Amino acid sequence: xxxxxxxxxxxxxxxxxxxxxxxxxxxxxxxxxxxxxxxxxxxxxxxxxxxxxxxxxxxxxxxxxxxxxxxxxxxxxxxxxxxxxxxxxxxxxxxxxxxxxxxxxxxxxxxxxxxxxxxxxxxxxxxxxxxxxxxxxxxxxxxxxxxxxxxxxxxxxxxxxxxxxxxxxxxxxxxxxxxxxxxxxxxxxxxxxxxxxxxxxxxxxxxxxxxxxxxxxxxxxxxxxxxxxxxxxxxxxxxxxxxxxxxxxxxxxxxxxxxxxxxx
Amino acid sequence: xxxxxxxxxxxxxxxxxxxxxxxxxxxxxxxxxxxxxxxxxxxxxxxxxxxxxxxxxxxxxxxxxxxxxxxxxxxxxxxxxxxxxxxxxxxxxxxxxxxxxxxxxxxxxxxxxxxxxxxxxxxxxxxxxxxxxxxxxxxxxxxxxxxxxxxxxxxxxxxxxxxxxxxxxxxxxxxxxxxxxxxxxxxxxxxxxxxxxxxxxxxxxxxxxxxxxxxxxxxxxxxxxxxxxxxxxxxxxxxxxxxxxxxxxxxxxxxxxxxxxxxxxxxxxxxxxxxxxxxxxxxxxxxxxxxxxxxxxxxxxxxxxxxxxxxxxxxxxxxxxxxxxxxxxxxxxxxxxxxxxxxxxxxxxxxxxxxxxxxxxxxxxxxxxxxxxxxxxxxxxxxxxxxxxxxxxxxxxxxxxxxxxxxxxxxxxxxxxxxxxxxx
Numbered sequence: 302x303x304x305x306x307x308x309x310x311x312x313x314x315x316x317x318x319x320x321x322x323x324x325x326x327x328x329x330x331x332x333x334x335x336x337x338x339x340x341x342x343x344x345x346x347x348x349x350x351x352x353x354x355x356x357x358x359x360x361x362x363x364x365x366x367x368x369x370x371x372x373x374x375x376x377x378x379x380x381x382x383x384x385x386x387x388x389x390x391x392x393x394x395x396x397x398x399x400x401x402x403x404x405x406x407x408x409x410x411x412x413x414x415x416x417x418x419x420x421x422x423x424x425x426x427x428x429x430x431x432x433x434x435x436x437x438x439x440x441x442x443x444x445x446x447x448x449x450x451x452x453x454x455x456x457x458x459x460x461x462x463x464x465x466x467x468x469x470x471x472x473x474x475x476x477x478x479x480x481x482x483x484x485x486x487x488x489x490x491x492x493x494x495x496x497x498x499x500x501x502x503x504x505x506x507x508x509x510x511x512x513x514x515x516x517x518x519x520x521x522x523x524x525x526x527x528x529x530x531x532x533x534x535x536x537x538x539x540x541x542x543x544x545x546x547x548x549x550x551x552x553x554x555x556x557x558x559x560x561x562x563x564x565x
Numbered sequence: 566x567x568x569x570x571x572x573x574x575x576x577x578x579x580x581x582x583x584x585x586x587x588x589x590x591x592x593x594x595x596x597x598x599x600x601x602x603x604x605x606x607x608x609x610x611x612x613x614x615x616x617x618x619x620x621x622x623x624x625x626x627x628x629x630x631x632x633x634x635x636x637x638x639x640x641x642x643x644x645x646x647x648x649x650x651x652x653x654x655x656x657x658x659x660x661x662x663x664x665x666x667x668x669x670x671x672x673x674x675x676x677x678x679x680x681x682x683x684x685x686x687x688x689x690x691x692x693x694x695x696x697x698x699x700x701x702x703x704x705x706x707x708x709x710x711x712x713x714x715x716x717x718x719x720x721x722x723x724x725x726x727x728x729x730x731x732x733x734x735x736x737x738x739x740x741x742x743x744x745x746x747x748x749x750x751x752x753x754x755x756x757x758x759x760x761x762x763x764x765x766x767x768x769x770x771x772x773x774x775x776x777x778x779x780x781x782x783x784x785x786x787x788x789x790x791x792x793x794x795x796x797x798x799x800x801x802x803x804x805x806x807x808x809x810x811x812x813x814x815x816x817x818x819x820x821x822x823x824x825x826x827x828x829x830x831x832x833x834x835x836x837x838x839x840x841x842x843x844x845x846x847x848x849x850x851x852x853x854x855x856x857x858x859x860x861x862x863x864x865x866x867x868x869x870x871x872x873x874x875x876x877x878x879x880x881x882x883x884x885x886x887x888x889x890x891x892x893x894x895x896x897x898x899x900x901x902x903x904x905x906x907x908x909x910x911x912x913x914x915x916x917x918x919x920x921x922x923x924x925x926x927x928x929x930x931x932x933x934x935x936x937x938x939x940x941x942x943x944x945x946x947x948x949x950x951x952x953x954x955x956x957x958x959x960x961x962x963x964x965x966x967x968x969x970x971x972x973x974x975x976x977x978x979x980x981x982x983x984x985x986x987x988x989x
Contacts, residue, residue: 321603325628325721334707353687354576371603401625402605446721507718507725508732
């Protein structure tokens with residue numbers, strides 16, 4: 302159980318919203334089973350359409366925004382909320398990087414254009430993009446899904462007036478502490494070295510290689526990892542595709558340029 | 566007298582949807598339930614990826630049903646590649662989907678549906694007066710989460726499953742821990758059954774077909790033929806009976822069975838398979854005033870509560886029968902191939918279909934979600950329900966319609982992202 306402190310200041314007004322997405326990040330917040338009720342003692346959840354009918358949208362101290370911008374309606378909601386919000390938090394991979402749906406930016410345009418079945422959709426659709434392409438974002442809680450404890454710690458920190466710290470270490474750091482066998486040694490396509498951790502290397506613990514859902518570390522050395530994986534016999538196209546699966550739009554600029562070369 | 570009702574941004578459902586209603590001279594002229602989500606084109610995204618990547622990618626279709634998409638995707642690939650999973654693998658997959666079913670139902674029942682019936686706007690607002698119930702809900706959700714985490718390796722978007730087996734199996738002591746947690750939640754499950762048996766559901770019947778998987782010997786979850794009141798057929802014949810179509814006003818697709826609307830989900834499953842429920846689940850039904858088959862859509866809430874009881878029992882049964890040992894992952898022999906799989910997931914039957922080329926690359930993907938199948942039925946129910954509530958004041962009328970929509974536990978994230986090719 303979360304320890305409660307008496308805070309003199311008024312409770313921060315918090316909103317949880319989702320635009321186009323899968324609701325998994327919002328669920329991660331709710332799935333803090335022991336802490337969701339105590340949480341309402343330190344923050345005032347004024348809007349959460351997924352589980353709440355009433356909403357007070359007059360102004361927010363903090364808003365957690367799940368999902369990516371994929372339609373004009375998404376953009377309208379996002380801009381409207383941004384204007385009323387002091388601290389906007391990108392919640393999860395889609396909001397932070399565009400996530401899996403943004404992979405569409407890298408596949409042949411014709412391929413998905415054929416999936417559009419009527420005019421209205423064509424008018425409504427926007428290129429899938431993370432929310433910071435459109436509005437200013439104060440904090441990022443990455444991951445697909447974000448770690449539920451990370452969400453909780455983040456809210457507690459903000460409610461107590463502490464500035465949440467950004468985590469910069471790669472997934473490999475925690476993975477080693479967890480004593481997992483290294484996938485790279487086995488020649489498997491693992492993106493741990495270039496991906497931001499603080500996920501407790503949950504995928505590798507569970508037997509899966511890191512797909513890079515939390516985005517690149519500030520000092521990620523993609524070229525070294527690509528050549529290492531290539532030496533182990535993995536096709537470069539596959540390596541680059543995997544790197545784009547979750548965070549393609551947020552790979553460093555040069556990576557994107559390489560991508561152009563490789564396409565032509 | 567004519568009335569136009571627009572319900573924008575319906576709350577307490579998964580995803581974004583709105584409803585347009587137009588009533589003229591006591592007749593419903595327009596009834597359009599539409600998703601307002603942006604489109605993600607998942608079937609297009611899957612194309613070009615390796616067969617073993619589909620489960621990770623398609624899991625992202627839905628946070629609530631991530632395990633469901635993972636397992637369905639894997640089973641469709643195995644059917645395509647001719648891989649027969651081991652008994653242990655099948656049991657672990659079933660256990661995983663049970664964990665997801667339990668937490669999904671508990672979330673829907675207590676957080677999305679119950680507030681309407683006790684006169685609150687949300688479960689959070691109920692927490693003072695109904696603390697016992699909310700804490701019970703959270704314990705059940707926690708149990709579901711524990712199962713998913715132990716078997717799948719993570720709370721959402723599971724990581725330990727792959728085509729041909731498990732990348733990592735749970736430890737014996739983890740299963741023992743689950744068993745203990747299950748025994749503690751057993752009473753909570755029964756209380757849930759009793760609570761949802763005595764809610765005052767609107768008196769409304771609309772007899773449409775119930776479609777679900779069915780097996781002779783057990784309450785079907787991962788295998789079985791597609792069964793309804795009229796017929797049963799094999800999973801791979803699904804396209805012969807189910808047709809997807811589009812409406813100009815909606816970004817989701819609709820499905821009909823032999824030209825008619827039909828229902829999937831807990832109520833449909835109980836209508837078809839209630840005789841195969843656990844004895845505790847049967848007891849909940851026999852001590853209530855509700856019987857199955859039942860054609861009141863609001864009873865889907867009670868059916869979900871009954872399933873919570875059943876699946877707590879089934880989870881214990883699975884854990885007791887497991888004798889965990891490390892097994893190699895069955896290898897695929899690549900060749901051009903095609904496979905379909907359907908499993909029962911919280912909201913109904915989920916279909917995945919794939920075509921692979923000789924290198925195991927996906928060349929075609931088709932996914933039909935439960936909500937896409939229920940959408941037409943929800944609309945038809947609203948049309949049929951309206952005459953009996955027409956005279957209510959607007960606010961009450963809207964609440965009754967929302968209750969009806971929520972009873973289906975619709976998931977609009979899922980339903981919107983499968984827009985199909987319309988070759989003209």
